[in-house]
Amino acid sequence: MKYSICMVSDFFYPSSGGVEAHVFQLSQCLLAMGHKVILVTHSYGNRVGIRYMTNGLKVYYCPYKAFYKGSVLPTMFTTLPLLRHILIREQVEIVHGHSAFSTLAHEAMLHARGMGIKTVFTDHSLFGFADASAIITNNFLQVSLADVDHCICVSYTGKENTVLRASVPSHRVSVIPNAVDSAAFTPDPARKRQDRITVVMISRLVYRKGADLLAALIPLACRRYSQMHFLIGGDGPKRSMLEETTEKHHLADRVTFLGELKHSDVRDVLVQGDIYINCSLTEAFCIAIVEAASCGLQVVSTSVGGVPEVLPPDLIWLTEPTAQSLLSGLDAAVAASARPGLCSPWERHRRVAAMYQWQEVATRTERVYGRQSGQRRGAPPASRSRGTCPWRLCRASSWS
Structure with missing residues (x-):
């Protein structure tokens, strides 16, 4: 089954970093698998409007300016008209937000849930529990993830952290690691x-x-x-x-x-x-x-x-x-x-x-999409034990 997917994050090219690379590579693999993928982020300088990247990846650079550490100002509803228009225009079936720091991702998931669209969230970071900023962030995260259909973390440590700080049931969190484009990163x-x-x-x-x-x-x-x-x-x-x-x-x-x-x-x-x-x-x-x-x-x-x-x-x-x-x-x-x-x-x-291939990451992510599209919220899906480290299980097809 093919899906119409909207990736949303404040962090994307021309900025560089782990989240940016993850979103781009995952989108490219999903496109190669026959899915429709668009990407929504905020503007970067004069980069505003629609741009097309490798393999026809359509990117909406929305006219919102970064407010703090690369994220837009949280307003809840001022982003609704434009995001609603994009989701309807592109006939989006799944909204996939990335990064707990991304205001745009959380607001897009909020609007998507109000429109009856399935939502998936990938957490790329770890947070503490004691300092003031972590307490505030964790409280907001609990609200944002309360009704998200499924969460993905990039490590088992990240999963434990997300389950504890956001009060998400563990059966609604999968572990799918990052990967590397081994063809591009070769020794010399x-x-x-x-x-x-x-x-x-x-x-x-x-x-x-x-x-x-x-x-x-x-x-x-x-x-x-x-x-x-x-x-x-x-x-x-x-x-x-x-x-x-x-x-x-x-x-x-x-x-x-x-x-x-x-x-x-x-x-x-x-x-x-x-x-x-x-x-x-x-x-x-x-x-x-x-x-x-x-x-x-x-x-x-x-x-x-x-x-x-x-x-x-x-x-x-x-x-x-x-x-x-x-x-x-x-x-x-x-x-x-x-x-x-x-x-x-x-x-x-x-x-x-x-050990690490983006195609494997995309396949496991596709499995998460299928599980949310084919099952109603309720009984937890079949899960595997925490087991050993990912580098020992990287080839296990059941890992998601």
Whole structure:
């Protein structure tokens, strides 16, 4: 059965990030499977109106401006006339909202439910329970998800978090991971410099992504390894602090800031590195470490949120979220690179390509759509036990 699907999120191209990549790749795969897919987001600068992307993906850049951290101002009803017109015009059967931070996604799902349209929500993030912002956000999320037909999380840790903070029954939440376009993220050993150890980090430079940890780590690592250099991609409010740190410790020639990167340029930066480091303080999945491993890099990451579920132990060094622990992870990665039995970059790529495929993600998402379209709300669907980590079960066709 083919569906008419409307993806909705405040976060989409030309912005870059994990949510943007997920929405685009999922839409492309669903189009290839014969479904009708449109996408609704807010305007980006002079990008307003209807645009067409790869394979005819129709994108509505609605004339709403970003209000806070890339999301539009929550108004509940001012978005109703335009969104209602789009849903009717495109004969939408399923509205699929993405990201708990996206105001537009929540309002679109609210309007869709009022029109009798099925709704699915994908949560890409983890939230706390104690601070004021988390309490307010969680209360709003409870209201928004109270009548959503089904929720999807990108990790089992994310599922537990969503069930607890949004009071969603567990049988209405499925786990479907992110994936990687393995054809686009391939190793290129010739791009690496043999006279240095290059550590790459590509991320938004904000507190949640561990920019402060990175600032503490860089002087320690450069002091221990005279041949170590850092390539830092991304932008954010913490960039000035990182630049001040490098100047203070006279490391300007060993730390390169690349600024905001297009997603199409990420692979060209990754293949220059030997080690990818993720300093995040919270992550539901972290697609960046999958892309890095697909490019053949060794991965060092903080063991937070859903990160331990993403890669098998021999492809990642997990650390505590402290500068000293991350330095120990770098030590382990550097020492391992000198051992002859180390997994080659192309072997890492082949393993990651077998674990994570967007076609698998789309197939499992299609199964969720079919379950909501073919069954009325009521008895919980057949579910599987939590089991082991996704990288051990990635090929199980029953996982959704």
